[in-house]
Amino acid sequence: MSVIIASKIQSNPKYHELVKRRNTIGWSLSAVVCVMYFGFTLMIAYTPDILTAPIAADSVIPVGMIMGFGIIVASCLLTGVYVYMANKTFDPIIADIVQEASK
Amino acid sequence: MRIFKTVSRTVLGLAALFASNLSYAFDVPAAAPAAAVPAAAPPLNWHAIIMFLIFVSITLGITYWAATRTKTAADFYAAGRGVTGFQNGMAIAGDYMSAASFLGIAALVYFNGFYGLIFSVGWLVGWPIILFLVAERLRNLGKYTYADVVSFRLQQGPIRIMAAISSLIVVIWYLIGQAVGAGQLLHTLVPQMSYRMSIVIVGVLIILYVTLGGMKATTWVQIIKAGLLLGGATCMAFGVMLHEGFSFAKLFSDAVALHPKGIKIMQSVVPIGAKANPIESISLGLTLMFGTAGLPHILMRFFTVTDSKAARKSVLYGTCFIGYFYILTFIIGFGAIILVANNPEYVVNVTKNILDLKGGGSMPAIYLSHAIGGNFFLGFIAAVAFATILAVVSGLTLAGASALSHDIYASVIKKGKADEKKEVWVSKMCVIGLGILAVLLGIAFEKQNVAYIVALTFSIAACTNFPIMVLSVFWKGLTTRGAVLGGYTGIFGSIILLIIGPTVWTKVLGNGPALFPYDFPTFVVLPVVLIVAYVASITDGSESAKKERAAFEAQMIRAETGLGAEVAASH
Numbered sequence: 001m002s003v004i005i006a007s008k009i010q011s012n013p014k015y016h017e018l019v020k021r022r023n024t025i026g027w028s029l030s031a032v033v034c035v036m037y038f039g040f041t042l043m044i045a046y047t048p049d050i051l052t053a054p055i056a057a058d059s060v061i062p063v064g065m066i067m068g069f070g071i072i073v074a075s076c077l078l079t080g081v082y083v084y085m086a087n088k089t090f091d092p093i094i095a096d097i098v099q100e101a102s103k
Numbered sequence: 104m105r106i107f108k109t110v111s112r113t114v115l116g117l118a119a120l121f122a123s124n125l126s127y128a129f130d131v132p133a134a135a136p137a138a139a140v141p142a143a144a145p146p147l148n149w150h151a152i153i154m155f156l157i158f159v160s161i162t163l164g165i166t167y168w169a170a171t172r173t174k175t176a177a178d179f180y181a182a183g184r185g186v187t188g189f190q191n192g193m194a195i196a197g198d199y200m201s202a203a204s205f206l207g208i209a210a211l212v213y214f215n216g217f218y219g220l221i222f223s224v225g226w227l228v229g230w231p232i233i234l235f236l237v238a239e240r241l242r243n244l245g246k247y248t249y250a251d252v253v254s255f256r257l258q259q260g261p262i263r264i265m266a267a268i269s270s271l272i273v274v275i276w277y278l279i280g281q282a283v284g285a286g287q288l289l290h291t292l293v294p295q296m297s298y299r300m301s302i303v304i305v306g307v308l309i310i311l312y313v314t315l316g317g318m319k320a321t322t323w324v325q326i327i328k329a330g331l332l333l334g335g336a337t338c339m340a341f342g343v344m345l346h347e348g349f350s351f352a353k354l355f356s357d358a359v360a361l362h363p364k365g366i367k368i369m370q371s372v373v374p375i376g377a378k379a380n381p382i383e384s385i386s387l388g389l390t391l392m393f394g395t396a397g398l399p400h401i402l403m404r405f406f407t408v409t410d411s412k413a414a415r416k417s418v419l420y421g422t423c424f425i426g427y428f429y430i431l432t433f434i435i436g437f438g439a440i441i442l443v444a445n446n447p448e449y450v451v452n453v454t455k456n457i458l459d460l461k462g463g464g465s466m467p468a469i470y471l472s473h474a475i476g477g478n479f480f481l482g483f484i485a486a487v488a489f490a491t492i493l494a495v496v497s498g499l500t501l502a503g504a505s506a507l508s509h510d511i512y513a514s515v516i517k518k519g520k521a522d523e524k525k526e527v528w529v530s531k532m533c534v535i536g537l538g539i540l541a542v543l544l545g546i547a548f549e550k551q552n553v554a555y556i557v558a559l560t561f562s563i564a565a566c567t568n569f570p571i572m573v574l575s576v577f578w579k580g581l582t583t584r585g586a587v588l589g590g591y592t593g594i595f596g597s598i599i600l601l602i603i604g605p606t607v608w609t610k611v612l613g614n615g616p617a618l619f620p621y622d623f624p625t626f627v628v629l630p631v632v633l634i635v636a637y638v639a640s641i642t643d644g645s646e647s648a649k650k651e652r653a654a655f656e657a658q659m660i661r662a663e664t665g666l667g668a669e670v671a672a673s674h
Contacts, residue, residue: 005666006656006657006660009660009664009666010656010660015660015663015664018663018664019659019663022663023577025235026235026236027235027236029231029235030231030232030235030236033228033231033232033235034232034392036228037224037225037228037388037392038385038388040221040224041384041385041388042381042385044221044372044373044379044384045379045380045381045384045385046381048372048379051372052217052369052370052371052372054369059352059356060355060356060359060366060369061351061352061355061369062217062369062370064217064220064221064372065217065220065369068217068220068221068224069220069430071224071227071228072224072227072426072429072430073426075227075228075230075231075422075426076419076422076423076426078231079230079231079234079418079419079422079423080419082231082234082235082415083234083415083416083418083419086239086412086415087412091412094663094664094665097664098664098666101666
């Protein structure tokens, strides 16, 4: 990458917009996963009774099992959300930036 | 002085332990006492052996094909960067889902019920983090190893030596765990094959795959293995659900009715009988989450894809496959409670303990396959378990060899001026060396308690590789001094606290109560690493530090846009 291209990108507001948006999304989604998983872990540690309560009076299935499955499914969904946003939003901006810089 | 004595005693003790086991390794196998063989040897498991031979011939065929297409260093380390997102997603799953997690989590559910799910969740949550923070930037900045990324704008020598040390510690210990598991598993499945012979077979095969076919062969071995494992586990879970009329309510209530612990298997959030320990749980969570995102053989997979878009897609596929797999193992574990426990064909003595299985605690999933599909399906699942070990060990060996050849030989010793052919040759020699080392260590550790190995590898990955990599990508202020001091703090902090922790200090060395009361040191070491890296960086006023900070902008442009990133080979 030449110095000229680098300085063109550096002075392109679209690039700073991209970095800001992608970092916001990346760190926010990471925070969601951490809150979800460490919230679950803290519940295991401090309020296990909530997790082990059955989901219905006549069921043996504990609430925590649904939450555990929920975290697995949510992890897959959130990765899907990021990939979708990156394909739809970030990739076109990156293509723009690269094109403008190599003009 | 006392501390010195204790430390030296510990080191000597470990060395003696190691030496005694290693000398045992060189015993002539024929001299082993015949009493070890049961009076009536069980019939040879032909189904398993035939399916295993089919798998080996197919993978060796692929290795031959890959060998003819592996010419450059990029072919050898990164499969010519031609792997698609979907293929890499499968390979990621194949690299990550070990036999230990398949058999181990199913067994955990079989003995403890619901707790098995809690445990498996931790192994998945690192994947979204890999995607959100590192996958694309890794692909844009790196060439063959994650040290390429960390040393992008920092000093090559010190950074790569630190990164190679941490990679090698992780890889070698992970290899020991895999080798011991392989030996035990194969010996149990095919008792005619000794523990040592099993490990030697694994060693020979992975040396063939990796030296001849490099990353291309490794990737395809991992893809085939992931397909077989996901397919086999799907069939098992389907068999269980068919038996239970496709009702989860019936599955769980039947299991509760049959399990000797009864409803406790639904109400225990720790292994049954263990005490809840909040700090330990949180530390385990941190270790699993950030450890996954710092495993060198996993990170290496992101250099094999065509571009950052494929890198991103591959994590989505990988996460879905791995999540699906953990849900299957949960069903399989409960299925084993219903179909395997209390069955005199599998249980040592049904009148004593209906859970205690012949062949040991990792057998529930294996016996379940027999209960569902007879000898044929048992043979299939046994062969899949073996394929699983080969795939994981191949990935590990290649990651270890690339740390030695690319980071140490080519970048530090030859200062980046190594001949490409020579570098690949060095790498192949390292593969052979690591393969032999894995065999020897696997034999040496046969009778050892290897439970702490996972804690060790994931702790170093979580406390060293992951934080230093994230800092180097996201924080302009990181300098060589900060990265190196932080990195060594992570490596030595993890090792020291693990040695003085309950598993090694008390159980392995027998030194009485542990000096550090937790098995997973991440909750202490990770913050210390961040503080050390921060303070050592901001107080670094050297000229080179100024240049490193100034080089951050260019690094970020490449990381974010992919301009200048390594491109896929045209062939």
